[in-house]
Amino acid sequence: MATVTQYTQVELLTLHGPEFRRVSTAPPRLPTEDEIPIIDLSTIDNGFEARKAIASQVKAAAESTGFFYIKNHGISEELLDRALSTAQAFFSQSIEQKELVSNKKSKHADGFHGVGSTQGMMAEFQINMCHSDRKETFSLRYNPMNDPTMSNPETLLSDPSYSYGNDEFLWEGTSHIPGFRETTIEFWQRRLALARKMIRIFALALDMPEDYFDSVTTNPGADGLYVHYPGSPETLSEDTETDVGIGSHTDIQCVTLLWQDMSGGLQVLSASDEWLDARPIPGTLVVNIGDFLQRLSNNRFKSTVHRVYNRQTTSRYSMPFFLGFNPDSVCQVVPSCIDKDHPALYEPISCGKWHRNRLALSQGKPITA
Numbered sequence: 321m322a323t324v325t326q327y328t329q330v331e332l333l334t335l336h337g338p339e340f341r342r343v344s345t346a347p348p349r350l351p352t353e354d355e356i357p358i359i360d361l362s363t364i365d366n367g368f369e370a371r372k373a374i375a376s377q378v379k380a381a382a383e384s385t386g387f388f389y390i391k392n393h394g395i396s397e398e399l400l401d402r403a404l405s406t407a408q409a410f411f412s413q414s415i416e417q418k419e420l421v422s423n424k425k426s427k428h429a430d431g432f433h434g435v436g437s438t439q440g441m442m443a444e445f446q447i448n449m450c451h452s453d454r455k456e457t458f459s460l461r462y463n464p465m466n467d468p469t470m471s472n473p474e475t476l477l478s479d480p481s482y483s484y485g486n487d488e489f490l491w492e493g494t495s496h497i498p499g500f501r502e503t504t505i506e507f508w509q510r511r512l513a514l515a516r517k518m519i520r521i522f523a524l525a526l527d528m529p530e531d532y533f534d535s536v537t538t539n540p541g542a543d544g545l546y547v548h549y550p551g552s553p554e555t556l557s558e559d560t561e562t563d564v565g566i567g568s569h570t571d572i573q574c575v576t577l578l579w580q581d582m583s584g585g586l587q588v589l590s591a592s593d594e595w596l597d598a599r600p601i602p603g604t605l606v607v608n609i610g611d612f613l614q615r616l617s618n619n620r621f622k623s624t625v626h627r628v629y630n631r632q633t634t635s636r637y638s639m640p641f642f643l644g645f646n647p648d649s650v651c652q653v654v655p656s657c658i659d660k661d662h663p664a665l666y667e668p669i670s671c672g673k674w675h676r677n678r679l680a681l682s683q684g685k686p687i688t689a
């Protein structure tokens with residue numbers, strides 16, 4: 321007997337008002353190789369032609385599901401293991417110890433966000449409309465002192481419009497965890513370097529010179545996170561919505577790099593409104609596109625709805641990294657994405673303002689013009 325696909329709706333908050341998306345109620349299925357491809361980065365440093373070849377695969381993925389895996393990405397298993405142990409050591413503490421580095425002490429929301437404390441502004445300040453997120457987070461944001469490519473961090477540090485560099489409390493409040501500061505900063509640096517390489521690949525994928533985004537990634541949005549999804553109580557029924565890890569959302573900035581443990585639970589909406597199981601694949605990171613890059617690409621590259629369901633009784637850990645552009649650089653739709661049939665759909669805006677507006681929206685505050 322043929323099965324009839326049934327649909328429900330998810331509500332997403334956007335700057336243009338709420339947006340409703342049809343989604344299938346069927347359980348997630350495995351993606352095809354084209355839907356979420358695995359792209360090999362082993363040749364990324366081998367010269368321009370090699371990078372063009374990678375970019376053409378990235379372009380195909382970016383124009384379809386907007387999600388892909390990368391392998392041979394250059395971040396060692398040793399560092400990933402160390403970062404995971406560091407995250408686990410942090411989250412296994414008492415709530416009082418975690419609150420020593422509460423994000424409330426920071427202008428940039430660095431630090432600890434407890435379970436359910438920050439609906440609608442967790443992680444990268446995603447907008448989750450359905451229910452409280454069941455996760456806790458530690459986040460480290462851009463600080464020019466931690467960026468090895470920044471030749472004059474003092475200039476930025478002394479610029480009051482940025483209020484960079486007030487993250488000492490993070491290291492004081494975690495100094496009892498061996499290696500926490502060293503590992504967290506080293507991992508953040510490696511992810512920033514990889515994200516900068518990836519944005520060059522994205523420039524090529526948009527048929528632009530590979531250095532096209534370099535000038536807007538000198539002090540970019542760069543949010544490195546540890547995330548813990550506590551296990552769900554065994555008593556929860558299958559259809560309850562309360563044990564969701566992160567509700568349906570799109571990422572806000574440009575490119576997300578995600579390490580996930582082997583628990584599973586990451587689901588990605590397909591072009592035909594079905595949930596795809598973006599299962600963990602050892603040795604890979606998941607890459608996806610955020611709303612700001614979709615905007616700059618005139619909607620050519622897809623910022624795709626995804627969510628996390630942790631329905632197991634044990635913890636799930638993930639470590640996402642969100643790359644934006646320099647907060648004050650005004651960016652316009654990329655010229656190669658505009659022609660007479662495809663006029664620019666969006667006004668120029670800075671990534672910082674875009675991010676702030678999305679945050680204000682999620683908190684019910686007015687949006688600045």
Ligand SMILES: O=C(O)CCC(=O)C(=O)O
Pocket residue numbers: 443444446547566571578580586626627628638639640
């Ligand atoms: O934890 C994950 O697997 C994904 C997290 C995510 O989508 C996010 O933080 O934006």
Ligand SMILES: [Fe+2]
Pocket residue numbers: 446569570571626
């Ligand atoms: Fe996300």
